[in-house]
Amino acid sequence: MTATLDAPAARRRPRRRERQKISVFTLVITVLLLLPLVVVALAAVNPEPYLLFPPEDFSLHWFSAALDYPSFRTSLVLSLRIALIVVVVGLLITVPAAVAVTRGTGRVRRSVQLAMATPLVTPDILLALGLLIMLTQLSMSNSLVGLVLGHVLVGLPIALQVLVAGLAGIDPNLEHAAATLGASRIRAFLAVTLPNMLPAIGSAALFLFIFSFDNVSISLFLSAPGQTTLPITLFQYLENNADPTVAAMSTILVIVGVAVALLLGRLGGLGQLAGGGRRRR
């Protein structure tokens, strides 16, 4: 298999050194996909109190207006709080499971894969409605528990996938060597494997954070008066009016998303998005 694959690759390699052509089509698509984000940012820096594109002047005062707007601020704080809890809970669940998948028996691996397939194939709307019914039955519909549980479930598959990919790159013999030299299994894991896992854990944490912070489908059903997350607040605001204040708050979310993308790029986790992380919006 490898031999047959290598042959054409070797023949092609000299050509690769030539300057590679750039496709106009893919560039245009890339720009079109990024354009909505740029438009939002440009609409936010226009000093006039109405949406104007392209802007005629430059001002940042709508950003302070957005952060001073009470419902934006309270829901931003709530969204951040939930996202941080989701990161902690999600990592507590996925890190041990990732170790079990890479180091455990085949049966464990298959069970985990099956468990991860279920939230991926279940439409969010069923999940959200089911959670809402469950919380109402348990008289917990006004607590944050539902939002946290729902967001954790949504982030689990990609977090686990990132962690498993990270662990697969670590040689288990290192841990065995430490164990042979007298370290206990837990000590060997903590001293040898865990430090090497840190980039993967960082990527998993970022995915859990942003999937919770951005979530619309689950939050929409589980948001109650006084516990509305930022995306839902923006949605409700936009139903009535579109002004530079909401454009500024949206721009802040664009910046958060791009920052997470850059961090993931550095940690090497961005590519995992395409592999199995489903669109969760």
Place this chain on the structure above:
Amino acid sequence: MTVATAARGEERARTGWLLSAPLLLFTAFMFLYPAISVIRTSVAGREEVNAGGFTLSHYTDFFTDELYLKALSNTLLIAVLTVLITGVLGLVYAYQLTMRPGLRQLQLALLLTPLLVNGVVRIFGLQLGLISVNDLLMWANLVDSPLGLNYSFTGIVIALVMFQFPFMAMAVYASLSRLDTTLVEAAQTLGAGRMSVLARVVFPLAVPGLVAGGVLTFAAAAGTFIVPAMMGGGRVNTVPQMIYTSVSQSQLWATASAFAVILVVVLVVPIMVGTHFGNRDTAGVR
């Protein structure tokens, strides 16, 4: 196998189960409880959360009401159109990127970046952008009246294509990684036309990616609430919107649950067919 290694294997299995237990229990609970709740509520006698009784009237109501059936056909039509458009665009994109891989890493990173930005924000940006497109076209005298890209059926499909394109493109691109570019050049040297190369060499390789991306796109497009809610302007009714309004505005728990079950069943059939054929196609290649 000695007794010692057997014991070690058993211990390894036990540790594995122990470590994966939180995840397995969490997903089992979080999947089964809501699913069972929705199914139970969908056949409840009254429109309440803990109502007892049994009736299938919420299901029969759906299939006898023209408004509901219209919403279902809207939902399916939107999903099919989105799959077709993202499929064609994704195929061309993946093919172009394979044949002309300049700036490949940067382009792939930029393709994935929008996926990390909030959906509401992206739709808002699209709405503003489409308004500008309209203005531009009218200013250039290319159209006399606004095109109706926003707040319409077309707008919903445009937004969904924007959302799903990266997933489709990446899935097809992964399939085409097995494409030998010299093969395409050879075919062209031998006089094969562009279309015939695409149809005979590129397309067959792309099928597994198209199926995987298509299944993902179909489910996402049919299950979304936020896109028709924001882009449809209240003019295009879909099943997810009916589920949401039934619960949030009218507290019709049983009706909403029945709609959710119907949506899932309608979605699962094409997804299972797609995955079945997708697996069969990839099985031959591997």
